[in-house]
Amino acid sequence: MPLVGLGTWQMTGRRCQAAVRHALEVGYRHLDTATMYRNERDVGRAIRDSGVPREQVFVTTKLPPGAAGRERRTLDDSLRALGTEYVDLWLVHWPPRGRALLSTWKELLAARDQGLARAVGVSNYSPAQLDELIDATGVAPQVNQIPWAPALYDPALADDHRRRGVVLEGYSPFKNTDLRHPVLVEIAARHQVTPAQVVVRWHVDHEVVVIPKSATPERIAANLDVLGFSLDAGELARIDGLARVS
Numbered sequence: 001m002p003l004v005g006l007g008t009w010q011m012t013g014r015r016c017q018a019a020v021r022h023a024l025e026v027g028y029r030h031l032d033t034a035t036m037y038r039n040e041r042d043v044g045r046a047i048r049d050s051g052v053p054r055e056q057v058f059v060t061t062k063l064p065p066g067a068a069g070r071e072r073r074t075l076d077d078s079l080r081a082l083g084t085e086y087v088d089l090w091l092v093h094w095p096p097r098g099r100a101l102l103s104t105w106k107e108l109l110a111a112r113d114q115g116l117a118r119a120v121g122v123s124n125y126s127p128a129q130l131d132e133l134i135d136a137t138g139v140a141p142q143v144n145q146i147p148w149a150p151a152l153y154d155p156a157l158a159d160d161h162r163r164r165g166v167v168l169e170g171y172s173p174f175k176n177t178d179l180r181h182p183v184l185v186e187i188a189a190r191h192q193v194t195p196a197q198v199v200v201r202w203h204v205d206h207e208v209v210v211i212p213k214s215a216t217p218e219r220i221a222a223n224l225d226v227l228g229f230s231l232d233a234g235e236l237a238r239i240d241g242l243a244r245v246s
């Protein structure tokens with residue numbers, strides 16, 4: 001699973017196709033969509049138009065909580081819209097009616113067994129809800145996609161995931177960040193990058209998957225271009241210190 005992917009929420013139609021195509025051209029190999037984003041068809045078309053072989057792209061989609069009970073049909077619709085025979089990761093988008101919902105988790109595991117999803121996981125689940133699934137089936141979600149950003153940094157929560165063998169995938173890295181914060185601006189200047197690149201790199205240095213969304217070609221490219229620098233322990237600690245949680 002590439003650590004940096006392209007988020008696609010709030011992009012549809014040609015705008016979405018252009019952004020995804022550009023992302024693949026500049027080197028992204030990880031795309032995050034969902035049934036609820038209504039852009040799976042656009043994401044699938046952009047992959048085909050890009051000429052990048054399907055098997056080189058890590059594609060995530062998500063089951064809407066309201067589709068609990070119709071899991072398989074919903075996945076079939078996703079696969080048809082994406083124009084692919086499998087997704088790399090299928091997530092429950094949100095706990096259905098606020099519950100972990102074992103029956104839905106079992107449907108995801110069945111889809112994985114049938115090869116329709118290479119990996120399965122959840123999104124917006126608490127550690128207690130992860131435990132409900134693990135205790136009942138002995139199988140941990142491979143990923144939990146949750147809001148993550150310097151202001152939300154919570155080492156205990158990261159540890160909760162690590163101990164259960166669940167990959168922490170962060171979402172909304174920028175929406176939850178003041179990109180003009182002096183700490184980010186100063187560290188960015190030191191490395192001759194942008195504060196947004198510092199935020200992406202901070203995820204990478206913590207081994208947290210990050211999926212920034214952009215419809216802007218220069219930003220799409222910049223958000224992936226974070227391997228030319230790294231943050232030292234002192235810089236990481238200062239960014240960790242922007243957390244609102246303790």
Ligand SMILES: NC(=O)c1ccc[n+]([C@@H]2O[C@H](COP(=O)([O-])OP(=O)(O)OC[C@H]3O[C@@H](n4cnc5c(N)ncnc54)[C@H](OP(=O)(O)O)[C@@H]3O)[C@@H](O)[C@H]2O)c1
Binds near residue numbers: 032212213214220
């Ligand atoms: N599982 C869930 O419940 C859930 C919830 C929310 C999001 N997600 C996923 O996570 C992805 C990312 O989260 P998000 O879309 O909420 O927000 P985000 O990626 O934190 O922020 C997107 C916003 O940041 C701007 N931006 C992008 N690159 C920038 C840069 N280099 N400098 C300054 N601004 C920049 C974008 O503007 P432009 O587009 O105009 O460039 C857009 O307004 C989503 O697209 C979706 O795939 C999942």
